[in-house]
Amino acid sequence: MKPSHLKNLSANTIQLVINQVFGLAIFYILSSWLDKQSFGQLNWVLAILFTAFNILACGIDQLVIKKIAQGDDVAIVTGLFVNHVLFSGFIFYIAIGVVWWVMPHSPIIFQVLMLVGAGKLMIYFATPFKQLASGQERFGVLAKMSAVSNVVRGVALIVLAFFQQVTLITAVFVFLAGDGLEFAVTVYLFYKYLRVPLSFSFQPKPYFALLKEALPQIGVVLFTSALARFDWIFIGLFLSAVKLAEYSFAYKAFEISTLPLLAVAPLLLPRFVSVIKERGIFPTHLFSILKLELVFSVLIGLVFYLSWSPLVDWFTHGKYGAVNSSVILVLAVCMPLMYFNNFLWSIGFAQGKLRLIFKVFAVTFLVNVIGDVVLIPLLGNAGAAIAYLAAMLVQAILYMLTIEKQAALQVGVNLVICSICAIISGFIAIHFLSGDITVILFAAVLYLVFTILFRQINLKKLNFLKPAIGQ
Template identity: 45%
Template sequence: MQKKLFKNISANILQQIANQLFSLVIFYVLSRQLSKPGFGQLNGCLALLLICFSILSFGLDQLTVKKIAAGESPSTIVSLYMIHILGMGALFYSLLAMIWLLFPAQPLLPVIFLLSLGKFQSFIATPYKQVTAGREQFSTLAGMSIVSNVVKGIALVIAQALHSIQLHTVIVLFILGDTAELLCTLYLYHRHSIQSIRFVPDKKAYSLLLREALPQLGIVICTAILSRFDWLLLGIAVSDTQLAEYSFAYKVYEIITLPLLAIAPLLIPRFVQHYQQQRKDLSGIYAILRLEMLIASFLIVITNMLWTPLVDLVTAGKYGAVNSNTILILTFCTPLLYVSNVLWTSGFAQHRLQGLLAVIAITCAVNIAGNCLLIPLLQKEGAALACLLSLLVQTVLYFRQDRQIRFARVSYAIVCHPLCALTSIILVRLTPLAFIPALAAAIILYILLASLCGLRTKKEFSLVSHFLTADT
């Protein structure tokens, strides 16, 4: 079991490192080669498509993982999911065609349409990936998940070397990357699948599946809005330049969630099995939260100390100093995001979808109100503050409605580790130290402060390992 855990975590870590590395390459090439307005418009279109296809999923992606982990037939689940995908795809393109007819002069509609061709292929690949995740075949899932970014990243580097980066080139390469992802996913699924897929339309079963997913739909809508509403509002209410700057900082913020992305696919099956077997010992879950606070806070220190000198160096001064306040605020969202993910997984595994929906709906309302109020006043920093505020509200509400996990057991870690990180950053920035000595000083100071707060990494790792490898 220990060997399987190591293999699963290794596969997830390698997948996330590869994905984030090539995602960073993509973002870097585009940020250097496209103008800020052009970069902002492209990110705005991608943000809109992310929201649309997330909503169209109806939450069946997470429901699929839960059903497969609980032992249901992959063939039936994929067959029903594919009916949903084709129906939602027809709805999406019908609505897009109507909008195009009503607003034929809108210059971004062709861009949205072409990019959506790639995103729809990724949409088709989703059920196969989720079944693979539910089976805990994480090595196979890693192969499915990295193809798109690898193809896009390599192709963009080649295009940059040939001095041929234009918007139409980017669109074509994005479609090719998504096509490669779909083909690779189908190949790997059928190669490693025990049971073949038979597509049998079953309206009654599909209706029951949608009814089960209905509470999750509200969560999906709110989560989709939370993920990119700030991008859209910045582009509409402020400028494409502000959107370009904010999206660059936000992308780095997403990259530093790598440890969360590595462990998150492992948690849903384990939490489902934990609550199905009615285990009372939650020490492993508390250890996960404490370790995540340590890791998230360490990443806060590293990111903020590296930000301005490193980013200005690699982007020719375009995205470093102008984003120093933005990235500081966004990085302090990371601990809250880690905690929220664990609490959401706990609630999802206990089938408390209505409670989760209520929390996320309130969070979504806070985020929308915060963005509408703060973006006109503070622009991209306002968007970052709205993100931090909404995640804080979400975390508090999750703890209040969770029947198992208690805030008192982890409150010290949630409060102390981020405060240690902030203290380290502020104190070192007050010194005249140069770049490398300042980075080293901040790291050492954070470790010392965290040690004073009761750092117990060996014990925490042991508890986490036991939780993730418990016999099922």
């Protein structure tokens, strides 16, 4: 592995570890100190804002990384994106402000929406500077830009918890302060390290050209944003804030468990763009990275499920553990599919297959929405998880058939083998052993033994990563 790649991976991993550690602290304090009603309301607001600001970016955020990585004019591309986020962000925030103002008796959730929304608006305004750092592979700078909010929120909530002052209102102001400080630090680091001369004057012709180029990606963003939080919104509207609190707790824990994917994924896109630009094709030997990702993502999913109920019930005093066991089982199965789909998406995006990606996400979105509408009323939170699994599985199949088909199908077989190994290992451990720690350790070791026996891990050839990543 080249020193620059190792440095980028290290910087991104450190940033993610910091974010995840403080994110876990935030998550634990809020879920423990807030009642389920307040926790559910806060998560519903965050789901709305997450979806809205992702859609407002119109896919330009990912396109900016690609254009910078392939050598386009950095100042022009970033300047156009800055203008886009300023205009779209202010319009959105004014719109929700008008809705709040015209309502005669606005509930507290609208006040929470306005306050948390102000902070998320600042994070949205910081997006162009972060994408610039990512496109230039300045992951050290990006790490500093991205860690501020969680650190501030985590420290503030720990202090408030110590003084027993964690309420919905104090949590909202902590979110607002953390997000505002992250924006300020991001702008400071941009002017200190990146120093790209930006033009804030609106240029209609290049802007609409950029928007046109991002058009297929706009649909992808619409579908992925809704896919990520549609189930939260639907549960909050049609079940209850309490049920949303339970589901969002499980889903957030699932997201935290995908830390390795979050560490690797941002490095893939600019690297794949560079490799394809140099060679004209995607080197199939890079799929060896995905094979190893799948082995360990299945292991993480296995350990995640087996440790869930005893560990979480102990941490939350019985609030969120056993009640979410069925949801966690389904989400654990989704974990390797996320790695698989992200890898193939990165290849397709680097190859410029935006229309294809749009179609894949359109089908994925429809599967998820139909699944949510049908299964949530029947099965509750478990129905939402099953709908998400079905969507991820359909997406994986569509990617296998359309992006680097031969190599993708071969790796798809690896995914099936690893999953079978995990099911057998977990079944044996649960039914023939006792003691939580014993079950988890035995299942993990047995799974690794199976993957070695079935040649999913070849101990003699693990050095393939060195040439694969170091291209």
